Amino acid sequence: ETGVTQTPRHLVMGMTNKKSLKCEQHLGHNAMYWYKQSAKKPLELMFVYNFKEQTENNSVPSRFSPECPNSSHLFLHLHTLQPEDSALYLCASSQDAPDYGYTFGSGTRLTVV
Amino acid sequence: AQSVTQLDSQVPVFEEAPVELRCNYSSSVSVYLFWYVQYPNQGLQLLLKYLSGSTLVKGINGFEAEFNKSQTSFHLRKPSVHISDTAEYFCAVCGSGTYKYIFGTGTRLKVLA
Numbered sequence: 001e002t003g004v005t006q007t008p009r010h011l012v013m014g015m016t017n018k019k020s021l022k023c024e025q026h027l028g029h030n031a032m033y034w035y036k037q038s039a040k041k042p043l044e045l046m047f048v049y050n051f052k053e054q055t056e057n058n059s060v061p062s063r064f065s066p067e068c069p070n071s072s073h074l075f076l077h078l079h080t081l082q083p084e085d086s087a088l089y090l091c092a093s094s095q096d097a098p099d100y101g102y103t104f105g106s107g108t109r110l111t112v113v
Numbered sequence: 114a115q116s117v118t119q120l121d122s123q124v125p126v127f128e129e130a131p132v133e134l135r136c137n138y139s140s141s142v143s144v145y146l147f148w149y150v151q152y153p154n155q156g157l158q159l160l161l162k163y164l165s166g167s168t169l170v171k172g173i174n175g176f177e178a179e180f181n182k183s184q185t186s187f188h189l190r191k192p193s194v195h196i197s198d199t200a201e202y203f204c205a206v207c208g209s210g211t212y213k214y215i216f217g218t219g220t221r222l223k224v225l226a
Contacts, residue, residue, distance in 0.1 A: 004156070031212065042117075043203070043216040056213070090156055099145045099164045099207070102214065104156030 003027045006091050006105035014113055015081060021108045023074040023091030029103070030096050032074040034066060037088040037107070049074060050096065081112045115140040115206045119217035126194055127225050134189040134220045136204030146187040147205040147214070148178055157203060163187060174198070199224045 004025045013019050023032065034046040048056035049068040063085075065077040074091055088109050092102040118137045126132045138144065145164050149157040161172025168180040178189045187204060204217040 006156075040122075040218070042218050045213065048212065050212070092156075099162070101147060101159045101162055102149075102157070104149075104158070106154070106156045 004091055004093055004103050004105035006089075006108050008108060009106065010109045010111075012111045012113060013078070013081065015083075017081075018077070018079040020078065021076040021089055021091075021110075023076075023105055025072055025091075025093040025103070025105075027093060027103060028095075029093035030071050031094045032068060032071070033092040033094075033102065034074065034076055035090040035092065037090055043090070047076075078110075081110075083112050086110055086112045115142075115144060115208045115215045117204050117206050117215050117217040119204055119220050121220050122218065123221045123223065125223045125225060128196055129193045131192050132190065132194050132198075132222065134202050134204075134222065136187045136189065136217060138185050138187065138204075138206045140185075140206060140208055143209040145207045145209065146178075146180060147207070148172065148176070148187075148189050149203045149205060149216075150174075151201045151203065151219075153200070160189070160202070194222070194224045196224050196226060198222060 007022045032049045036044045045058050046060045047066040052068050067075040088107045090107045091105040094100050094102045116139045147162045148160040150160050151157045161170050163170045163180045171177045176191050201219045201221050203219045205214045207214045
């Protein structure tokens, strides 16, 4: 139990589908993050939310749309994805201090067909 | 801006042998340094971190790392590895005054019986 729960664990979707990834933490953290992990590449930071406000969008294509309704929940809405978007999507949370370290979820393995 | 280099993509080592996983960073500001471990089908878990003070940092599972400012390195070591240490290890840097972590490409440690 990592304290950060991501659902679903696996997702296969067509390029015309719309789906959402969910992340939930009850650690009392106030910052939440979406990362993309592709084979043989560094982890790519996608979005950062701090106290529910988006503080960073790392040049992510608009087919990825984040939503943070409160400091415990984070969503990533997906539409018209491409095969190269297939990856492991990791959610993380932390306290509002960079030296605190992140708590990661187990990730959602996304396959776009 | 910060960057992280993990030169070894894979490190095979026999059980009970010592291991060192290398990490070098570059930054124009002071940094916080981290090592994370990722077991198969799981998210990343914090192993240890260097914030300030003693340059030798001890973490979970018998791992330790040494911060060397002159060589801009933060190598991870374990004196005797177990089969269960087989995983991917990520070095990360966070610049003082930022909330952005930069991850290395990871080193896959394979412990052989």
